[in-house]
Amino acid sequence: MPDISYDFSGRTVLVTGSGSGIGRATALAFGATGANVAVADIAEAAGAETVELIRAAGGTAEFFRTDVADFDSVEASVAAVVERFGGLDVAHNNAGVEGEHVPLGRIRTDDWKRVVDIDFNAVYFCIKAEVAVMAPRGGGSIINTASASGLVAGYNLGAYTAAKHGVIGLTKAAAIDHARDGIRVNAICPGPIDTPFLQELPQPLKDRLLLGTPMSRLGQADEIAQGVLWLASSGSSYVTGTALSVDGGTVALSAGTNFTDLEP
Numbered sequence: 001m002p003d004i005s006y007d008f009s010g011r012t013v014l015v016t017g018s019g020s021g022i023g024r025a026t027a028l029a030f031g032a033t034g035a036n037v038a039v040a041d042i043a044e045a046a047g048a049e050t051v052e053l054i055r056a057a058g059g060t061a062e063f064f065r066t067d068v069a070d071f072d073s074v075e076a077s078v079a080a081v082v083e084r085f086g087g088l089d090v091a092h093n094n095a096g097v098e099g100e101h102v103p104l105g106r107i108r109t110d111d112w113k114r115v116v117d118i119d120f121n122a123v124y125f126c127i128k129a130e131v132a133v134m135a136p137r138g139g140g141s142i143i144n145t146a147s148a149s150g151l152v153a154g155y156n157l158g159a160y161t162a163a164k165h166g167v168i169g170l171t172k173a174a175a176i177d178h179a180r181d182g183i184r185v186n187a188i189c190p191g192p193i194d195t196p197f198l199q200e201l202p203q204p205l206k207d208r209l210l211l212g213t214p215m216s217r218l219g220q221a222d223e224i225a226q227g228v229l230w231l232a233s234s235g236s237s238y239v240t241g242t243a244l245s246v247d248g249g250t251v252a253l254s255a256g257t258n259f260t261d262l263e264p
Helices: 021-032 044-056 071-085 109-137 158-181 203-211 221-232 250-254
Strands: 012-016 036-041 060-065 090-093 140-145 183-190 243-246
Touching (some): 012 021, 012 109, 021 044, 021 060, 021 090, 036 044, 036 071, 140 158, 221 243
Parallel strands (some): 012 036, 183 243
């Protein structure tokens, strides 16, 4: 972990998709700073494990089962978080899926809908519910997980690419609409990160991703968590409506580059 200290003591942080990967790393990182961590996930066992890890390290956490693709579920979870901890100061809207790895014209319509529902519509649902409780209390910070694929396109990731581009647009819209409510809204754009999410990719795609990363390594979930903590902290108090890339240089290299032509 980087030698950077944050103090979120007494503040409440909601992290969706925190049963594994980037969400879990972010939840653990916030737990280590003294925050009350609301662990939200549809997978109860995985979410409960994250809670236990936070508590074992001396932190405070509670699990809230949440289907982010269902607004009623999101709204109920946010209300439960406020009831349990007395408010909501920070939200990391992170839950996501990737979808089929086929050309755009061959994506099944049900898979397209699933990806857009979870990766895009769910972010809107979360922002809507979070803003409703943050604004009356003077504000807060919302961080949405987008992706390098929200800034540039990749082969055979049409639904994911479209949804993540949408997340960045949604982030900008929410940022300007709610700036006067004291709410900052930003996106974080991970590159290739060593998580279960990436390990499920076909090996040829994983190889191309690594070749297209100037730092020649996969990122770690903890490195994304540090970006989220900064965006949630007072250190970024004049930052809103931005998309922060944490990607080892992937986006900087990708313009005009065909990863299949790169040499190791």
